[in-house]
Amino acid sequence: MRHLWEYKALLHINYRLICTIFCLMGISLLIISSMTMEEEGAFMTRYVYHQIRWFFLGWIAFGFSAGINYQRLREWTWPIYLVFVALLVGLFFVPAIQNVHRWYRLPGVGISIQPSEYAKLVIVFTLAWFMERKQGVIGSFPVFCGMLLIVGIPFCLILKQPDLGTALVLYPIALVMSYIAGMHTKALYTLGSIGAIGVCTCVLIFSGFLSHSDVKPFAMKFLKEYQYARLDPDTYHQRSAKIAVAIGGVSGSGFRQSSFSSQKWLPAAHTDSVFAAYAEEFGFIGVAVLFSLFYSLIYFGFQVATAAKDAYGSFLAAGITVYLAMHILMNISMMLGLIPITGVPLLLVTYGGSSVLTTMAALGFLQSIHSRRLMFY
Numbered sequence: 136m137r138h139l140w141e142y143k144a145l146l147h148i149n150y151r152l153i154c155t156i157f158c159l160m161g162i163s164l165l166i167i168s169s170m171t172m173e174e175e176g177a178f179m180t181r182y183v184y185h186q187i188r189w190f191f192l193g194w195i196a197f198g199f200s201a202g203i204n205y206q207r208l209r210e211w212t213w214p215i216y217l218v219f220v221a222l223l224v225g226l227f228f229v230p231a232i233q234n235v236h237r238w239y240r241l242p243g244v245g246i247s248i249q250p251s252e253y254a255k256l257v258i259v260f261t262l263a264w265f266m267e268r269k270q271g272v273i274g275s276f277p278v279f280c281g282m283l284l285i286v287g288i289p290f291c292l293i294l295k296q297p298d299l300g301t302a303l304v305l306y307p308i309a310l311v312m313s314y315i316a317g318m319h320t321k322a323l324y325t326l327g328s329i330g331a332i333g334v335c336t337c338v339l340i341f342s343g344f345l346s347h348s349d350v351k352p353f354a355m356k357f358l359k360e361y362q363y364a365r366l367d368p369d370t371y372h373q374r375s376a377k378i379a380v381a382i383g384g385v386s387g388s389g390f391r392q393s394s395f396s397s398q399k400w401l402p403a404a405h406t407d408s409v410f411a412a413y414a415e416e417f418g419f420i421g422v423a424v425l426f427s428l429f430y431s432l433i434y435f436g437f438q439v440a441t442a443a444k445d446a447y448g449s450f451l452a453a454g455i456t457v458y459l460a461m462h463i464l465m466n467i468s469m470m471l472g473l474i475p476i477t478g479v480p481l482l483l484v485t486y487g488g489s490s491v492l493t494t495m496a497a498l499g500f501l502q503s504i505h506s507r508r509l510m511f512y
Contacts, residue, residue: 140202147506148201155431156197156498159483160190162425166413167486169391170404182405182486189488193495200499201506205451212264216285219257222250223292236296251293251301252489256497258305259312259454261285266316267447279322282313299365300477304461306330311457315440316450337474341368365475372408375401376470379411387418405486407478411470425484429463432482432498436460439505448504455497462494 164183171182226236238247262285269278286309294302310330313323339345347367354363367373379393379401388394396404396412404412414422436456443449459482466481468474480490 139204139207140199141204142202144202144204144503144506145198149435149502149505151431152435152498152502155428155435156483156495158428159425162413162428163190163409163484163486165390166409166416166484167405169393169416170397170409170412172391172397185488186486186491189491192488193491196492197495197499197502200496201502203500203503204507205448205500205503206445206507208260209264209267209447212261215257216261219250219254220288220292223254223289226250226296235298237298246488249489251289251296251298252493254289254293255301255304255308255458256455256493258286258289259308259458260451262309262312263447263450263454266312266318266450267445270316270446273317274320276322279313279318282309282318298478299475300465300479303477304458304465304479307461308454308457312450312454315453334474337366340366341373341473341475343368365477368472370476372402372476373472376408376411376476377472379408379415380470383415383418383422385419387414387416387421390416392416406480407466407476407485408470409485410467410481413484414470429482433460433463435505436501439501439508442508443504444508448507452501452504455501458497459494 164186167186168178168180168183171180222239226239229236229239232238232240232247237251238249240247262282265281265285266273269275269281272278286305290302290305293305307330310323310326336345336350340347340350347369350366351363354366375395379396382388382393382395391397393412393415395401396408396415401408401412401415410425413425417424433456436452436459440449440452440456443452462479462482465474465477465479466485469476469479480487482494483491
């Protein structure tokens with residue numbers, strides 16, 4: 136009898152994954168400490184303390200999800216999906232925080248929960264379940280429409296909060312998972328082309344090949360004024376991020392030696408802009424180390440996807456891996472001035488709780504799929 140949670144799965148832990156996670160957490164604490172130092176020489180700022188607390192909870196989430204028999208989650212997929220859709224709807228019936236409807240504030244504990252962070256992972260599970268069930272008719276157009284419905288409902292709710300960055304992460308996840316599953320070719324080509332045109336246009340605007348003002352008359356046929364304002368490549372935040380990265384040079388200014396980011400010239404240096412702050416202090420060498428750690432995570436994810444013992448595990452691992460990769464790619468692209476800054480966190484490095492818990496749970500599920508490839512019943 137297969138139980139929902141089995142401790143034996145933890146006996147097959149991938150230690151390369153564990154070491155990679157610890158290294159990323161170490162980098163996170165270093166840069167958060169540097170950007171939030173409250174007194175000279177004090178490493179343990181209150182932000183570092185809070186991040187350590189979230190990392191501790193994250194390891195609990197990792198251990199729990201790593202021990203879960205992911206195959207047993209099929210029967211819970213729809214109830215969990217509907218619960219998170221209800222949570223996303225419920226955000227519009229509670230007081231806004233910072234003028235947006237993204238968080239539930241838990242009374243008495245001073246903690247805010249962001250359902251959209253967890254919803255992304257729930258959507259991956261739902262898509263994997265749906266694709267496995269429809270394998271025999273996966274290429275049909277009705278199945279593709281079903282996939283769009285699964286993604287489209289939370290996409291619209293998250294966009295309405297508004298949270299453009301989180302909503303946009305769902306697009307490539309659905310696209311790549313659909314491609315891997317072998318869904319309707321023409322529909323995939325159409326959606327892929329729309330996405331490619333949007334990304335290319337955005338990159339051309341932010342790299343200076345297209346003028347922001349010249350594109351505006353055409354773009355306003357599809358976007359609202361405040362939405363197009365996000366495509367301005369010459370905002371203070373965009374300039375500051377690129378300056379911080381450029382100052383870092385090859386070897387960086389050194390830990391707590393930054394002359395720009397730590398002086399509050401870089402907005403959100405320990406949250407949205409943590410990559411730019413890190414690049415200033417540790418330079419190209421430090422960035423190369425960070426990239427190698429992220430590469431290790433993504434490589435492990437695709438290894439798990441190709442070696443999974445069933446289609447559900449393969450789809451699930453692929454979706455989780457794309458989920459991780461898109462967060463990394465989007466955050467770094469924002470800091471390099473290639474796309475608008477929309478608040479997508481840099482996994483396991485950005486300060487914050489919801490992102491840490493979701494990422495660690497996602498990595499735990501990858502570990503679960505990996506472990507059960509080696510387990511026999």
